[in-house]
Amino acid sequence: MAKEKMVFIGGAGNMAGAVIGGLVASGYPADKIVATGRNEQKLADFAAHTGVQVATDNAAAVAEAEVLVLSVKPQVMKELCESLAQIVSDRKPLVITLAAGIPLSAYQRWLGAGVPIVRAMPNTPALVGTGVTGLYAGDGVSAAQKKIAEQMAEAVGIALWVDEESGIDQVIAVSGSGPAYYFQFMESMIDAAEKAGMQRADAERLTLQTALGAAKLAVASDVDVAQLKRNVMSPNGTTERAIRRFQSGGLPELVEQAMRDCAERAAEMARELDQ
Numbered sequence: 001m002a003k004e005k006m007v008f009i010g011g012a013g014n015m016a017g018a019v020i021g022g023l024v025a026s027g028y029p030a031d032k033i034v035a036t037g038r039n040e041q042k043l044a045d046f047a048a049h050t051g052v053q054v055a056t057d058n059a060a061a062v063a064e065a066e067v068l069v070l071s072v073k074p075q076v077m078k079e080l081c082e083s084l085a086q087i088v089s090d091r092k093p094l095v096i097t098l099a100a101g102i103p104l105s106a107y108q109r110w111l112g113a114g115v116p117i118v119r120a121m122p123n124t125p126a127l128v129g130t131g132v133t134g135l136y137a138g139d140g141v142s143a144a145q146k147k148i149a150e151q152m153a154e155a156v157g158i159a160l161w162v163d164e165e166s167g168i169d170q171v172i173a174v175s176g177s178g179p180a181y182y183f184q185f186m187e188s189m190i191d192a193a194e195k196a197g198m199q200r201a202d203a204e205r206l207t208l209q210t211a212l213g214a215a216k217l218a219v220a221s222d223v224d225v226a227q228l229k230r231n232v233m234s235p236n237g238t239t240e241r242a243i244r245r246f247q248s249g250g251l252p253e254l255v256e257q258a259m260r261d262c263a264e265r266a267a268e269m270a271r272e273l274d275q
């Protein structure tokens, strides 16, 4: 594993904190990681918890960075990048941004041309080490730097490179927003079970464990999900009756439309944030 000095701006936040936790757990040396933030108590707690270095001075931390991970909220990203532009364009570390929605062209404007930038789109299950991160590399990112970005993403799950930046919109439609689709489905199942007379707590327990079991089975299995579904559907049985209802009610078309809407909104947001 590469051992570059990594500086995370917003390092004690939710997403960067999860990534740092994953890196340290997978053997990345904690003394090669710096997490910056503004709240000293939060940083001290984070240092005690992970063993990494912490700092409130972004510029001083970036002065030592070989890899600079940007993990502040999208609405403060422009101001942050502009405050670091001089040092970043002088040193040209690999910049990895975790921010949702902001296109590479905006970073190039804010940080200056010629900085190698990877756009990473993680999802919330990264917080429990089971994430999906879409990755897109801008011009001038070397193979070794791509490897570093990939290792970082894989510390909290799996990674997928896309060749075109628009591919990130598709990643958002599948894995970025995907956890919410499953939560919606689980919520509907829990509501329906409760309406049918089950205690809500029992309905929740059964629904969540079923979702977990189905996902584990699908990941472990060497047949596709359509076959796994057929395996549960005996002719004229209970599951077949339920699946027929989903299909005649248009669930497949609805999913397709919802994902198209999601990707369109991602592209729209990228245009809005590229101002």
Ligand SMILES: NC(=O)c1ccc[n+]([C@@H]2O[C@H](COP(=O)([O-])OP(=O)(O)OC[C@H]3O[C@@H](n4cnc5c(N)ncnc54)[C@H](OP(=O)(O)O)[C@@H]3O)[C@@H](O)[C@H]2O)c1
Residues within 6 Å of the ligand: 009, 010, 011, 012, 013, 014, 015, 016, 036, 037, 038, 039, 040, 042, 058, 071, 072, 073, 074, 076, 080, 098, 099, 100, 121, 122, 123, 124
């Ligand atoms: N959470 C997710 O599921 C998710 C998924 C995909 C992408 N992302 C992206 O990940 C990024 C971070 O999101 P998050 O949910 O982790 O947010 P978060 O928990 O609020 O973390 C952001 C961190 O940024 C720090 N910060 C703000 N301004 C700073 C500055 N000027 N200098 C240094 N640190 C600063 C904050 O530290 P203080 O509290 O000390 O100010 C905070 O710890 C966002 O761009 C988001 O789009 C998140």
